[in-house]
Amino acid sequence: MKIIRRKSDLQALTGNWRRAGETIGVVLTMGALHDGHLSLVKAAHSRADRVIVTIFVNPRQFNNPEDLAKYPKTEESDARILGPLDVDVLYVPEPEEIYPTGFSTTISVSGVSDGLCGGDRPGHFDGVATVVTKLLLQTDADCTFFGEKDYQQLQVVRRVVADLDLKTEIVACPTVREDDGLAMSSRNLRLGSEARQMAPVIGRVLKSAANVIRQGGNVALALETARQALLVAGFDAVDYFELRSDSDLLTLTTADQPARLFVAAWLNGVRLIDNMPVATERSAQKVAAKLVEPV
Template structure:
């Protein structure tokens, strides 16, 4: 049985025992509703660290839409059963009052890489991410933190956060795990209707085709426009953005000599889907 820890005091006491024994601590931060993408992070942490903690915390500070927070799936018992297959050494699942006790007034605010794209569409989102990641790393005494590349901008935010604040944590970015039809695994996918689920892979297919066309010499703008048209024709209600950006800074880039990333966000069945690929 994997211990489920509810308080910072419990988590720190266990982590200190591990650290005193010279063991490394790998942490996989999640908001629960786990799938194979999350498990792939935990398995990598298992291979690379002596001890593995998966955190489960639906962070209210990174939701700018209260309805989205309310609808976010909470499946702790099922999550624990999945994590037992890895297995991890502990689950840290604090309540909001433990993470943000009465009188909490501190926020980690980020500019630069946190401002465009998701930062623009979801004001305050990355401040919420930066704040909770800073706290989780401190609570768990992490040596390494594992994050998926599906949330590419989030990964770049965390990398910059750790660098700027001189945290003694190695951030490990792991490959996006996809369904057999290409759809990036996400906890939000369960909210798609059966019909929407058949349409959803068009997001990945459209940006993949655009990236291929750009590599073949087509103009960035034309390739992106065709990708957006493909998605709308497939039934996506709205394409929020498809952008070609510098992979590290997330600033607009027309320099193929630097690593670039195509990032997209779109709505289907009232569900917001995101994805990204290298170009």
Template sequence: MSTAIVRIVSELRSIVAAWRREGLKIAVVPTMGALHEGHLSLVRAALAKADRVIVTLFVNPRQFNNADDLAAYPRTEHDDAAKLASAGAHILYAPDAADIYPQGFGTTVAVGGVSEGLCGTFRPGHFDGVATVVTKLLLQTGADLAFFGEKDFQQLHVVRQLVRDLDIPIEIIAGPTVREADGLAMSSRNARLSLAERNRAPRLAEILVQTAERLSSGQLIKRVLSEAQEAILAAGFSKVEYLELRADSDLASIVRLDRPARLLVAAWLGQTRLIDNLQVALPRPEVVHQAAA
């Protein structure tokens, strides 16, 4: 099966309108390209729930804080199209920046609350860029379902919030983080790692797992997080931007593990910023009882 490449929103909407007349369910998987197995797992999940799947490819300049980072972002549309054809996606929607942000464009979608802290602190304006382009892509595709990966967990919350607040009639479905065999969360940025850095990178996920286990055993949150941050630096990472325990449902800060929680981290390895997260299991009742005693 070939995947049609569409670049103009009017053409996309014409195709979607025809699908609608047939009564078909439509899903969208927004991406910035440089596709890997994490993206393709979302495509497969979308194909399992919808009749037609659109994958968007747009390297969004408004969500980059650094011009060099934007310039260095991999652009592999030809390879991406081949992967999507093999996966069975129906359309690759790859608009130009001038079409997404035409001359005179003056609107920004800003989501409060869940965009604050974590990556929001270290990448000012990033989530405004994400929210603006995602809003446009959801409206342009007119899809019934949209699939996002849990690796960008704060982004997932931002998207859910904007859809709820703006009454966009679409269901947001999360796909689990896909990892390499050694545990490293798959990311387009991994390609920037040197061989030595790539060998060290899996320690981030290993330390997250160990930290989550310690938290679930009832150990003191502040001490566990402090020691985990030291372990990340000792593993060869140059900087830990944040390592925090947040509520899984709304990213609220928590000081007691008394509700489903998520451990989130951002750390620099050389010139590459890596993020990851892991769900933290609640302590067993006997552990909570012992801690209270």
């Protein structure tokens, strides 16, 4: 595995791959790699001849300077983890390779970025959209892989690629969870031992609320019950616990179409997010009806 820090060196290498007719799969990360990231690397190997993993802690998607300062930086251990996975390149660009002097362009996505993490973290998805576009262009990616845990981010990236006519295929991969159900995240490293034992409650509450809604329960009551359950369990605060459309992320009051539950909650100073699909009989019937509508 080559470790490359300069865009020009990377593009010289990808140019050689292109001339050889090879395809390129890319996994974009901010480091602190875990099994969720590694599942994306394995997925990339199944779809592309060459695999690039990027590590760049993007300052433009942090609206809180303290959060940026605390984000784990573990390049050396990340490189060791990737070693056995036949990754061709670990691209770790210096900040000036992404945001050179005079850089003044921001990509902003409306609609799917509204509310949820977009509401609680102003400017966050502008930073995500901008850096993802830069990295997809720099790596010349044919396909890139995103976990469904960050589902709003996934939808933002899909919108960017569609709207800007980028050639990259966006491949969604299932959320990878710990044995106790906690969604894997680099932020989990910042949980203390006591908070780490409490953290899986977020997945259990999410699953319980999804089951209530699937069985036709009152959505508003299910959401409020879930929010209170997290606070009673010891979470410091709940930023949101919402039901949204699976495709455009519009807020729903009934589960009459494919939907997801989304949650963000604070525990021991760490913001945890998760989501879960909700498919009810009514939503399945609605999808089936659309499939047989005349063209």
